[in-house]
Amino acid sequence: QSALTQPASVSGSPGQSITISCTGTSSDIGGYNYVSWYQQHPGKAPKLMIYDVSNRPSGVSPRFSGSKSGNTASLTISGLQAEDEADYYCSSYTTSSTLVFGGGTKLTVL
Amino acid sequence: QVQLQESGPGLVKPSETLSLTCTVSGDSITSSYWSWIRQPPGRGLEWIGFIYYTGSTNYNPSLKSRVTMSLDTSKNQFSLRLSSVSAADTAIYYCAREVHYLQFEYWGQGTLVTVSS
Numbered sequence: 160q161s162a163l164t165q166p167a168s169v170s171g172s173p174g175q176s177i178t179i180s181c182t183g184t185s186s187d188i189g190g191y192n193y194v195s196w197y198q199q200h201p202g203k204a205p206k207l208m209i210y211d212v213s214n215r216p217s218g219v220s221p222r223f224s225g226s227k228s229g230n231t232a233s234l235t236i237s238g239l240q241a242e243d244e245a246d247y248y249c250s251s252y253t254t255s256s257t258l259v260f261g262g263g264t265k266l267t268v269l
Numbered sequence: 270q271v272q273l274q275e276s277g278p279g280l281v282k283p284s285e286t287l288s289l290t291c292t293v294s295g296d297s298i299t300s301s302y303w304s305w306i307r308q309p310p311g312r313g314l315e316w317i318g319f320i321y322y323t324g325s326t327n328y329n330p331s332l333k334s335r336v337t338m339s340l341d342t343s344k345n346q347f348s349l350r351l352s353s354v355s356a357a358d359t360a361i362y363y364c365a366r367e368v369h370y371l372q373f374e375y376w377g378q379g380t381l382v383t384v385s386s
Contacts, residue, residue, distance in 0.1 A: 193370035
């Protein structure tokens with residue numbers, strides 16, 4: 160199974176919105192609505208931000224939203240804040256009942 | 270509050286077997302699927318596999334030949350064994366509990382395992 164494709168880096172200014180894409184295939188993202196997004200700060204464990212494409216766990220800011228079209232999922236962060244600077248990973252359930260992650264995207268808040 | 274804690278040797282010799290245990294508190298190990306995920310230093314996440322309390326498992330195809338997972342319901346723990354390790358297996362190893370379909374709400378803090386002679 161190949162890793163999902165994410166941009167290596169994105170950046171934005173405080174208050175702006177950014178979108179991170181995550182591209183897979185019909186065997187993963189395109190075939191299931193089990194796409195998740197994780198935020199990881201340096202030295203910390205990943206934190207679930209979005210699951211089932213667009214659901215937020217309790218306690219996650221509504222500034223974080225997810226969507227999917229075909230084989231591509233997206234994470235949008237609105238009203239960027241300094242604390243949003245982190246690495247972001249997407250993941251998807253696959254036809255083999257396994258999991259594949261994206262390579263990760265480094266978000267820089269300018 | 271669900272908490273997971275990884276434990277095991279931080280240094281393993283090449284060609285030997287890496288063994289880690291994840292102790293779960295605040296939840297029963299019979300309640301969900303439990304996974305191991307790793308992250309080489311400075312790199313991305315890689316899913317290793319999952320185990321269910323029935324003993325059912327599924328592994329990443331790229332690691333399948335070297336991975337064994339097990340669990341101990343009496344201790345509320347599950348374990349990972351990775352055989353024939355090399356420097357490429359040096360990573361932070363996380364254990365995690367899913368919401369469903371391998372989407373992880375609870376993570377351990379991670380433990381660094383270095384493969385070196």
